[in-house]
Amino acid sequence: MLVLTFAAEGAGNCVEVGSVPYVYARTARGAFVLPARCSHRGGPLHLADLDKAGVRLVCPWHGAGISATRLIKKGIPAVRWGNTVTAVFPVPADTETSTGHLPLSRDLCGMRAAN
Amino acid sequence: MSFTPNHTPFELDPARLSELALDFASNPIYLDNEEWQNTDNPYRRQLRPQIIKYLNFSTPLPKEDLLDYSALAANRLLATVYETDMMFLPKGPMTAEHWADFKSFYSSTNRARGEMIRPYLERHVFGFLDDIEVSGEWTKESLVAYLGRLRDQPSVPMASEKAIRESSDPKRAARNWLIQFAPDFLSEASPMIRNAMGYYGPVQSEWFKIIIDEYGYGVHESKHSTLFERTMTSAGLSPDLHRYWQYYLTSSLMMSNYFHYLGRNHEHFFRYLGALYYTETTLVDFCERGADLLTEVFGGEVDVEYFTEHVHIDTHHGRMALEKLILPIVEQCGEAVIPEIVRGFEEYRAIAQLADDDFATQVAWMDAGPQNKKLHDPVWKKVESGEVTAPVAYIVEPRGELSNTHQHDGDELCHIASGTMKFVSGYDSHQILEAGEGTVIWRNRLHGAIIESEECVYEIHSVGDYRACLS
């Protein structure tokens, strides 16, 4: 297990673990750690919007749907306080990591209210 | 006969809340003191009821306002409400005054009134913690990894320790530091005992073991509070309960109130486990550094056994908290309780951080006394010339009038028109202000004053940000 601390938004909001980039996403239904690459062809999930119901992320490339509820309940365990996220990744503690920045879609930075 | 149940939540509208808080605080034992210290009377605490009508306890304070006066007032009230559950006696014989205060403090009126306002006061000062968000699927393994990281962190001095070392008066700073721990350490482990009652399985007995350690295995000389009393005495302080009530900072009361809040509200039991892990784990390094710091400041005559004892015992308590409390509770109740444990850990970390910054700033504030007195002149010039206009209060007070300690929500300028004021910015920290002189008062910094002339006429200008006045 690997415990990492990174920013919820702004500079340093992306951690790359192994070769997968993760960001912290905040939606009206709750927040979660999001693998920023779509499992289909690697589309930019950090730029995904939510569907009309606000429950699924829609990949901007070919429209694959990813359940936000699942990421909230079953995703990478994390806790956020202010702008600091601490998350526990299910990889060996010596896995290579780096920190960077990725922009987020409006829906993923808590801009859209719950409906 | 038909019966229509009508079960409604307990709610107070803001006006009623304010009325009840005022009523609670107006108990004669809570009125302003004519002295800076309480003398061997555990029931007396200054709650400044005269200000309560200006405060709004009905909503949670945002994080950036947690050191505003309303937070100090609410934490003073809360500490008082919680402590009516605890047994206190003066050290000396009970005088007629003690008897009356004892009865009043433990009276059903005091307790019932306190209990009504308590939920709102708690929400007022701890509501900001609702910003902590726990997500994802937590398992025992991820929890252990998450908690383990704290244990593996190197021991680095906190801002408070740095502030004491670098202070222009390290002894004064260190005494103020010890005073901040008194509300917690003199009744150490009392909040924990709130969770010793009940019937909840093997963890209850493990919980009890930690309490036994804190209580020195029933040997009064080794009770942790006794050790702390010796530290205080050896540093030139008196260990009677709440003698230094007026010198407690908002965040110091908050630290000690936090565990009462968790222990008093059993729905937060799992948070308590997380917070306990945080405190037990960090305490080892903290106490190790604390013992060194006190010895450095006071020399060999200071008694640091309180600190060295915790280095020994808390090494076990951190491990016990994890292996004997947290993991068995997760085993018993399921992984669904983990987010609450994580939340408690983060909550206490946040509060400890706030308290560290608060104390370090208070040391800077005490040290800056002479500069703040000098700063009066340029700021006063701007006020006098009308370049700066701010709300002003004109005050006339007689000799001996003591403004019990408080703080303001913005910077202020105090200007003495006539007479003499002793302006107090912490324990053993003051400036004498004569006619024509004054001082800048920093936002959120604890202070009080006493009049040392037949009469003193002074003005308080609420300038908001004194630095802006100078540019």
Ligand code: FES
């Ligand atoms: S890359 Fe996401 S749907 Fe194809």
Ligand SMILES: [Fe+2]
């Ligand atoms: Fe004041």
